[in-house]
Amino acid sequence: EAQVTQNPRYLITVTGKKLTVTCSQNMNHEYMSWYRQDPGLGLRQIYYSMNVEVTDKGDVPEGYKVSRKEKRNFPLILESPSPNQTSLYFCASSLGQHRNTEAFFGQGTRLTVV
Amino acid sequence: GIQVEQSPPDLILQEGANSTLRCNFSDSVNNLQWFHQNPWGQLINLFYIPSGTKQNGRLSATTVATERYSLLYISSSQTTDSGVYFCAAPRLGSNDYKLSFGAGTTVTVRA
Numbered sequence: 001e002a003q004v005t006q007n008p009r010y011l012i013t014v015t016g017k018k019l020t021v022t023c024s025q026n027m028n029h030e031y032m033s034w035y036r037q038d039p040g041l042g043l044r045q046i047y048y049s050m051n052v053e054v055t056d057k058g059d060v061p062e063g064y065k066v067s068r069k070e071k072r073n074f075p076l077i078l079e080s081p082s083p084n085q086t087s088l089y090f091c092a093s094s095l096g097q098h099r100n101t102e103a104f105f106g107q108g109t110r111l112t113v114v
Numbered sequence: 115g116i117q118v119e120q121s122p123p124d125l126i127l128q129e130g131a132n133s134t135l136r137c138n139f140s141d142s143v144n145n146l147q148w149f150h151q152n153p154w155g156q157l158i159n160l161f162y163i164p165s166g167t168k169q170n171g172r173l174s175a176t177t178v179a180t181e182r183y184s185l186l187y188i189s190s191s192q193t194t195d196s197g198v199y200f201c202a203a204p205r206l207g208s209n210d211y212k213l214s215f216g217a218g219t220t221v222t223v224r225a
Contacts, residue, residue, distance in 0.1 A: 031211050043200075043215040058212060060115075088155055094211060101145050101204060101211050102162040108155045 002027045006091050006106035013113055021076045021109050023091030029104075030096030032074040033058065034066065034086040043090070049074055050096065062107075071077055081113040116141040116205045120216035127191045127223045135186040135219045137201035144204050146177050146184050147213070152199040160186070182183075191223045 004025045013019055025032065033048035035058075045058030049068040063085055065077040074093075078085060091106040117140035122209040127133055137146070148160040159169050161175040163184065168175055172191075188195055198220050202213040 033212070035213075042217055043202075043213075045212050048212065055224075090157060092213075096211065102159070103147060103211070103213060104159060105149075105157040108157070110155065 002104070004091055004093050004104050006089075006109050008109060009107060010085040010110045011112070013111070015082055015113055016080050019078050019081060019111075021078075021089060021091075021111070022078065023074045023106055024072050025074075025091075025093040025104070026072065027093065027095075027104070028071065029093040030071070031051045031101075032068070032091065032093045033103075034061065034064070034074070034076050035092065037090065038087050046076070046089075081111075083113045085111065086113050087111060115162075115212055115214035116143065116203060118201060118214050118216040120201060120202060120219050122219060123217065125219055127188075127195075127221065129191060129193060129223055129225050131191050132187070132189045133221070135188070135190065135199055137184040137186070137216055137223075139140075139182050139184075139201075139203055139214075141205055142182070143179065144211075146179075146201060146203045147190045148175055148184070148186050149200045149202065150195075151218070153197060157200070165193065188221070191221075193223045193225055196221055196223045 034046040046064040049055045089109045092103045094103045119138045145164040150158045163177045165179045174187045198218040202215040
C-alpha cells in the first residue's frame with residue numbers, strides 16, 4: 001500500500017531533550033516536506049527536500065533540522081525542543097514533477113514539549 | 115505562497131443534507147487538492163483536481179482554474195463526514211511545490 005509513515009504518533013518530551021520524528025514514503029517520490037499545524041495559524045511548511053541531499057527552508061524553519069540521505073526517508077530533528085514547538089506535525093511527499101504534484105500526508109505526530 | 119480563502123468557516127448539517135464548500139485562490143495554481151481532517155487529526159486526500167470535475171461516491175469537486183475557485187460538494191451527508199475540510203494549492207510556476215492551505219471549513223453533521 002502506498003503511504004507516508006510517521007513515527008511516533010504521539011510524543012511528550014521535556015524542554016531541551018533532542019528528538020527525531022521519522023518519515024518514510026514507499027512511492028519513490030522525489031519531493032518531501034514537513035508542516036506544522038497550529039490553531040489559528042493553519043498549516044505552515046517547515047522544511048522541504050527536492051531530492052536526496054537537497055533540502056531548503058520553508059516558512060518556519062527556526063529550531064528544526066532535516067536530512068535527506070535516502071530518497072524514502074526525511075526525518076525532522078529538534079535539537080533543543082521548546083514549548084513553542086508543541087504542535088501537530090505532518091510529513092508529506094509528492095512525485096515532484098510539474099505534471100503531477102499531488103501531495104500525500106502522513107498520519108501526523110502530536111508533539112508536546114513541557 | 116498564494117492566498118487561499120475558504121467559505122463558510124463553519125457548517126452544521128442535518129444528516130442527509132447536501133452542502134457546498136468553496137475555495138478561492140489569489141493566483142494561478144498548478145493544481146488544487148481537497149483534504150478532510152478527521153477527528154483524529156489525520157489528513158485524508160479527497161481530490162486532486164487542477165481543473166474540471168471529479169466524483170468519488172457522495173463527494174464531488176469542481177475547479178474552475180481560470181476563475182480561481184474550486185467547489186466541494188457533499189451529498190446525503192453522514193455523521194462520518196464531520197471534520198475540517200481544507201483546500202490547498204501550490205503557486206503556478208513555483209519550484210518548491212509548497213502547498214498554501216486555506217483556514218478550513220469545519221463541518222458538523224448531526225444525526
